[in-house]
Amino acid sequence: MIRQKIKKTIKELTGIEAKVERQNNTEYGDYSTNLAMVFAKNFKKNPIETANLLVEKIKKSDKDIFEKIEVAHPGFINFFISKEYFQNQIHEILKQGKDFGKNSLLKDKVNVEFISANPTGPLTLGNGRGGFCGDVLANILEKSGCRVTREYYINDVGEQIKKLGHSVIGDSNAVYKGDYIYQLRNEIKEKDPEKAGEQASKYVLKKMIKPTVKKMGINFDVWSSEKELYKKNEVEKALNSLLRKKLAYRKDNALWFKSSFFGDDKDRVLVKSNGQFTYLASDIAYLKNKINRGFDKLIYFWGADHHGYVKRIESAGRSFGLDSEKIAIIVMQLVRLFEGNKEIRMSKRAGKYFTIDKLIDEVGLDVARFFFLTKSPETHLNFDLRLAKEQSEKNPVYYLQYAYARISSILRKTKDEKNLSTAKNKKQQIDYKLLSHSSELRVIRQLIGFPEVIEDIGKDYQVQKLPQYSIDLAADFHRFYSSCQVLTRDQGLRNARINLALATKTVLKNSFDLMGISSPEKM
RNA sequence: GCGCCCGUAGUUCAACGGACAGAACAUCUGAUUGCGGAUCAGAAGGUUAGAGGUUCGAUUCCUCUCGGGCGCACCA
Numbered sequence: 001m002i003r004q005k006i007k008k009t010i011k012e013l014t015g016i017e018a019k020v021e022r023q024n025n026t027e028y029g030d031y032s033t034n035l036a037m038v039f040a041k042n043f044k045k046n047p048i049e050t051a052n053l054l055v056e057k058i059k060k061s062d063k064d065i066f067e068k069i070e071v072a073h074p075g076f077i078n079f080f081i082s083k084e085y086f087q088n089q090i091h092e093i094l095k096q097g098k099d100f101g102k103n104s105l106l107k108d109k110v111n112v113e114f115i116s117a118n119p120t121g122p123l124t125l126g127n128g129r130g131g132f133c134g135d136v137l138a139n140i141l142e143k144s145g146c147r148v149t150r151e152y153y154i155n156d157v158g159e160q161i162k163k164l165g166h167s168v169i170g171d172s173n174a175v176y177k178g179d180y181i182y183q184l185r186n187e188i189k190e191k192d193p194e195k196a197g198e199q200a201s202k203y204v205l206k207k208m209i210k211p212t213v214k215k216m217g218i219n220f221d222v223w224s225s226e227k228e229l230y231k232k233n234e235v236e237k238a239l240n241s242l243l244r245k246k247l248a249y250r251k252d253n254a255l256w257f258k259s260s261f262f263g264d265d266k267d268r269v270l271v272k273s274n275g276q277f278t279y280l281a282s283d284i285a286y287l288k289n290k291i292n293r294g295f296d297k298l299i300y301f302w303g304a305d306h307h308g309y310v311k312r313i314e315s316a317g318r319s320f321g322l323d324s325e326k327i328a329i330i331v332m333q334l335v336r337l338f339e340g341n342k343e344i345r346m347s348k349r350a351g352k353y354f355t356i357d358k359l360i361d362e363v364g365l366d367v368a369r370f371f372f373l374t375k376s377p378e379t380h381l382n383f384d385l386r387l388a389k390e391q392s393e394k395n396p397v398y399y400l401q402y403a404y405a406r407i408s409s410i411l412r413k414t415k416d417e418k419n420l421s422t423a424k425n426k427k428q429q430i431d432y433k434l435l436s437h438s439s440e441l442r443v444i445r446q447l448i449g450f451p452e453v454i455e456d457i458g459k460d461y462q463v464q465k466l467p468q469y470s471i472d473l474a475a476d477f478h479r480f481y482s483s484c485q486v487l488t489r490d491q492g493l494r495n496a497r498i499n500l501a502l503a504t505k506t507v508l509k510n511s512f513d514l515m516g517i518s519s520p521e522k523m
Numbered sequence: 524g525c526g527c528c529c530g531u532a533g534u535u536c537a538a539c540g541g542a543c544a545g546a547a548c549a550u551c552u553g554a555u556u557g558c559g560g561a562u563c564a565g566a567a568g569g570u571u572a573g574a575g576g577u578u579c580g581a582u583u584c585c586u587c588u589c590g591g592g593c594g595c596a597c598c599a
Binding site for chain 1: 525526527528529530534535536537538539540541542543545546547548554557558559561562563564578579580591592593594595596597598599
């Protein structure tokens with residue numbers, strides 16, 4: 001990876017971990033760093049002078065990679081990568097194939113928990129959002145060297161299960177509404193609300209949630225049950241552990257967690273004065289359970305309506321020795337549902353919601369996934385039913401897939417030809433120097449960026465960078481396609497371009513796989 | 524009342540404190556005897572809600588105001 005190489009060089013020369021970023025504007029080179037300006041701030045040196053000094057040193061050590069290195073006002077250092085370096089990368093990409101983009105920078109055993117919706121009804125749009133993003137982050141972390149467990153936590157005991165039971169029975173305490181409730185009423189004859197609720201939640205999990213999750217293209221490695229935590233006394237053990245650490249105490253007949261010690265607004269109740277455990281108690285037990293299973297990094301995807309619990313769980317994590325970088329809670333903003341200008345307030349209890357199932361049925365899995373993946377978690381997303389269908393037909397996912405299908409079509413035409421050399425180790429036979437058109441170099445430049453995107457997301461969890469990258473790559477390919485003919489008469493050029501197309505196909509495929517969207521040979 | 528999040532082109536959304544704020548859709552012009560026109564080239568569209576501040580440099584960080592979402596129980 002070229003960016004790594006630049007960073008390493010700078011580190012060797014200066015001892016500083018510099019920030020090197022990819023440039024979109026080629027006028028400023030392919031990569032640049034603001035190192036000299038940061039340096040100038042700290043040491044009161046002239047940034048231009050500092051930059052010039054550094055450039056002199058780099059030129060001596062790594063001159064073969066760079067065409068030139070420039071210093072620009074007010075102190076940027078811009079790196080221009082040589083054509084030869086770019087051209088040679090095609091061979092590298094084809095050699096790595098499916099593995100291109102992989103790195104081993106992270107080595108953690110990671111638990112990614114997402115969706116975890118209560119088993120009281122179908123999965124809704126909001127669950128879809130967290131679900132897709134969680135799944136894709138898990139994929140990317142795996143690509144970055146982590147051992148990842150995808151996990152769903154089932155809140156299968158407690159008040160909401162009882163309420164589900166009441167709803168199924170249809171007595172005066174009923175709260176949940178919707179067709180599935182009436183369906184359950186026919187299936188379940190149990191009259192005890194708790195037992196009815198238990199049966200109903202099992203049904204919901206098995207017949208509604210799990211099939212939907214499968215339809216979403218998600219495979220959970222572990223389905224964790226809250227009830228099991230109680231059965232195995234893990235809740236009590238966790239609370240005892242807090243007591244031993246003196247992070248829990250008794251007051252007013254209740255047991256409290258000293259979360260304020262870690263910066264929470266106030267302490268929180270673990271066991272109520274009537275002896276009942278709060279949700280926080282089992283959540284803490286669950287966290288402990290994950291730590292006991294040997295995870296050294298915990299990632300949670302939560303809906304924004306749970307943001308008030310972030311501090312609590314972080315506090316719990318720190319109680320058990322997980323410092324803040326080992327526990328990441330990604331808060332996804334809620335999806336609001338509109339019909340035209342009118343907002344439809346979603347509520348499982350009121351029976352008003354839009355299921356992820358229905359969305360996938362209407363627009364297809366690829367569009368559904370891509371729709372959510374392109375948005376950053378902090379976006380307050382408005383989902384307009386009226387526009388959804390219309391926009392789905394114009395979804396950029398087709399733009400990407402079209403590029404893929406186009407390449408496939410070209411490659412099909414070359415299949416029977418003898419001189420085609422797409423094999424992995426025939427570098428000598430293909431003269432990549434022939435690829436000198438600006439659109440060709442631009443594609444290669446973009447291809448090289450793929451591992452960098454993976455690396456970045458592995459660190460900052462900003463999943464939306466991947467679809468963004470894929471769109472850019474597809475655009476670069478489409479531009480190349482329209483300005484250069486791949487299947488030209490010139491045999492050498494033809495072979496080089498075929499391999500460029502093949503490399504592009506490889507990277508597109510790798511990114512599609514990470515995003516969980518399909519790679520159509522034809523459309 | 525307190526806390527968290529958001530406010531960017533007509534619309535849906537991007538942008539690690541960096542260089543002229545980018546895409547897509549919609550609007551308008553062009554391009555097919557060349558491998559898939561679900562494409563490409565171009566135009567137009569912005570005081571980044573507003574006001575201050577920090578900085579060589581702010582959409583990004585800080586303060587305040589306005590507007591919106593979501594939380595603030597010994598609920599789940």
